[in-house]
Amino acid sequence: MGKLRLQDLTRGGKIRIGLLALALILPFLPFVTDYVLHIAILVLLYMILSLGLNIVPGFNGLLDLGYVGFYGIGAYTSGLLTYHFGLSFWVIIPLAFINGAIWGILLGAPTLRLTGDYFAIVTFGFSELVVLLLTNEIWLTRGPLGLPGIDVVSIDLTLFGGPKWEFIGELPYYYLAIVMVLVTVFVMYRIQDSRLGRAWFAIRDDEVAAVSCGINLLAYKVIAFAISAAFGAVGGSFFARWVTFLSPDMFKFWESFLILCMIVLGGMGNIWGVMIGAVVLVSLSEVLREILPVLGLPVQVRFLAFGLIMVLMMRFRPAGIMPIPAVAAKMRAGRVKRKKVKPAVGIKK
Amino acid sequence: MLLELDNVKTYYGNIRALKGISIEVDKDEIVCLIGGNGAGKSTTLMTISGVLTPVEGDVLYKGQSIVSVRPDNIVRMGVCQVPEGRMIFPLLTVMENLDLGAYLRKDKDGINEDIDRVFGIFPVLRERRKQHGGTLSGGEQQMLAIARALMSRPNLLLLDEPSLGLAPILVDSIFETIRQINEQGTTILLVEQNAQLALQFSRRGYVIETGEIALSDTSAELLNNEEVKKAYLGE
Ligand SMILES: Nc1ncnc2c1ncn2[C@@H]1O[C@H](COP(=O)(O)OP(=O)(O)O)[C@@H](O)[C@H]1O
Ligand SMILES: [Mg+2]
Numbered sequence: 001m002g003k004l005r006l007q008d009l010t011r012g013g014k015i016r017i018g019l020l021a022l023a024l025i026l027p028f029l030p031f032v033t034d035y036v037l038h039i040a041i042l043v044l045l046y047m048i049l050s051l052g053l054n055i056v057p058g059f060n061g062l063l064d065l066g067y068v069g070f071y072g073i074g075a076y077t078s079g080l081l082t083y084h085f086g087l088s089f090w091v092i093i094p095l096a097f098i099n100g101a102i103w104g105i106l107l108g109a110p111t112l113r114l115t116g117d118y119f120a121i122v123t124f125g126f127s128e129l130v131v132l133l134l135t136n137e138i139w140l141t142r143g144p145l146g147l148p149g150i151d152v153v154s155i156d157l158t159l160f161g162g163p164k165w166e167f168i169g170e171l172p173y174y175y176l177a178i179v180m181v182l183v184t185v186f187v188m189y190r191i192q193d194s195r196l197g198r199a200w201f202a203i204r205d206d207e208v209a210a211v212s213c214g215i216n217l218l219a220y221k222v223i224a225f226a227i228s229a230a231f232g233a234v235g236g237s238f239f240a241r242w243v244t245f246l247s248p249d250m251f252k253f254w255e256s257f258l259i260l261c262m263i264v265l266g267g268m269g270n271i272w273g274v275m276i277g278a279v280v281l282v283s284l285s286e287v288l289r290e291i292l293p294v295l296g297l298p299v300q301v302r303f304l305a306f307g308l309i310m311v312l313m314m315r316f317r318p319a320g321i322m323p324i325p326a327v328a329a330k331m332r333a334g335r336v337k338r339k340k341v342k343p344a345v346g347i348k349k
Numbered sequence: 350m351l352l353e354l355d356n357v358k359t360y361y362g363n364i365r366a367l368k369g370i371s372i373e374v375d376k377d378e379i380v381c382l383i384g385g386n387g388a389g390k391s392t393t394l395m396t397i398s399g400v401l402t403p404v405e406g407d408v409l410y411k412g413q414s415i416v417s418v419r420p421d422n423i424v425r426m427g428v429c430q431v432p433e434g435r436m437i438f439p440l441l442t443v444m445e446n447l448d449l450g451a452y453l454r455k456d457k458d459g460i461n462e463d464i465d466r467v468f469g470i471f472p473v474l475r476e477r478r479k480q481h482g483g484t485l486s487g488g489e490q491q492m493l494a495i496a497r498a499l500m501s502r503p504n505l506l507l508l509d510e511p512s513l514g515l516a517p518i519l520v521d522s523i524f525e526t527i528r529q530i531n532e533q534g535t536t537i538l539l540v541e542q543n544a545q546l547a548l549q550f551s552r553r554g555y556v557i558e559t560g561e562i563a564l565s566d567t568s569a570e571l572l573n574n575e576e577v578k579k580a581y582l583g584e
Contacts, residue, residue: 198445198448198449198452199452201438201441202438202449202452205438205439205440206436206438208395208400208432208436209432209436209437209438210449211398211400211420211421211424212398212420212424212429212430212431212432212436212498213424213449213450213452213453213497213501214421214424214425214452214453214501215421215449215452216419216421217420217421325440326440329439329440329483
């Protein structure tokens with residue numbers, strides 16, 4: 001292996017390294033206050049979430065309206081494990097991943113047999129159910145009172161005679177989130193180029209053709225749903241330890257809708273597009289949060305704006321800012337009317 | 350008998366697409382199923398390949414019932430369908446399409462051998478192997494669809510209207526290749542609206558109308574049958 005030289009990189013590679021470098025020095029730029037850093041972490045968190053959700057609609061072509069359910073499960077599991085047992089964040093992350101995947105399988109295995117629309121409704125119902133449980137099972141979750149006082153993330157080396165370093169302020173979370181995004185993106189690229197990815201794309205492009213290649217539709221869809229849920233739960237765990245307070249209404253349906261918007265806006269199925277979608281919508285959401293009260297409007301009007309963006313996107317750029325050919329082709333195909341069937345000829349009268 | 354359909358009834362909700370179909374296909378035969386639009390030909394193939402489940406009746410492959418076998422396992426057992434309308438993956442290259450056709454197989458050497466074999470049958474695909482499926486002509490796409498199915502090494506190949514939308518010269522050459530594939534040891538159930546050609550290239554035939562078998566005979570007899578001539582051969 002030779003040395004990695006800048007001039008050997010492709011344009012895409014240079015852009016990537018440039019963006020990463022920018023992200024790494026961002027906290028030290030003059031205009032970056034704690035508030036800006038907070039928003040940046042939010043962007044990174046939503047990148048993880050939308051990359052996770054993207055597996056289902058983007059890679060498999062299935063509408064999933066209940067993703068926030070897994071996010072909520074992940075957040076509360078992490079919160080409660082920390083609250084009651086003081087479990088370390090580094091132990092919780094793999095647990096959250098497995099926990100999310102298990103819930104994904106439990107929900108997916110019986111319901112992924114359903115056709116698209118019914119499946120979407122079931123996922124929607126699931127996320128509402130999660131909110132109901134979080135609200136009503138007060139003995140476990142404290143219900144609407146919320147779960148305060150969750151420990152921050154820390155790196156504890158006291159076992160080896162080292163120091164214990166607690167994550168105070170936004171800065172350490174910012175870098176933690178960058179690492180998590182990098183891992184997520186790496187995993188997504190690996191999946192995309194794997195046997196698993198090829199099966200998913202075949203399913204997305206044409207289920208009948210996929211099944212005639214011997215691909216087990218249900219099994220691959222359940223795997224997709226489980227991995228997606230696992231990333232949702234990991235995102236939730238990070239969220240819990242970052243804001244250190246949880247309440248059920250943080251996991252309402254709107255959250256699913258927002259993440260879905262990021263995917264559709266950025267370009268369903270496109271890893272970069274999805275991340276751009278997260279940047280655009282989180283920033284826009286924050287800008288609107290400032291502007292709307294000035295205009296005398298409630299902040300909930302934000303969702304009206306998101307809805308409007310979705311309508312405009314569907315009209316003018318249905319496959320997103322950075323479309324992938326497969327999705328663009330599907331969108332075009334959806335507009336073609338089916339031919340009328342000619343009446344049959346026959347021997348019998 | 351390699352394949353046996355016994356009084357198969359398949360419904361879409363309350364639309365009764367197949368009202369009790371019985372078909373037999375013997376090893377090494379080419380059998381055709383002809384009929385007009387909406388007669389139930391595709392539904393029959395989808396029922397055999399396990400995509401649809403019949404409400405009544407049985408499908409036997411090598412004497413074993415496959416109605417409750419998962420479609421991917423039916424492919425594994427050696428029954429492969431080429432769905433109607435050239436369902437290739439248009440955004441994947443020819444090679445990637447063929448690779449997907451061999452999805453169930455792990456034997457690298459055998460796969461490469463079979464890729465050579467299908468390139469032998471369809472030389473044009475070798476030239477186009479790096480091209481996207483969607484950029485191929487209609488005839489080439491149909492060849493790719495058949496080639497992809499061959500990659501699973503099927504014993505029984507189910508072809509759904511291979512001549513659909515192809516120019517007449519191409520249709521002849523597609524049928525020639527189908528015969529060639531059959532001679533290399535693959536049994537074929539051929540569904541067609543192009544009754545003339547289908548009957549010329551097959552040994553036996555079934556005529557399906559509104560979900561029922563109206564006639565069945567050797568193809569030579571069917572070609573001479575007055576009713577068939579009037580309704581399907583345009584004479
Ligand atoms: N997905 C479907 N849903 C409802 N009805 C269908 C569907 N597919 C086919 N049919 C109906 O079933 C009958 C048989 O269709 P099909 O098997 O596709 O006919 P063919 O292949 O002979 O043209 C037709 O009446 C058709 O309208
Ligand atoms: Mg048909």
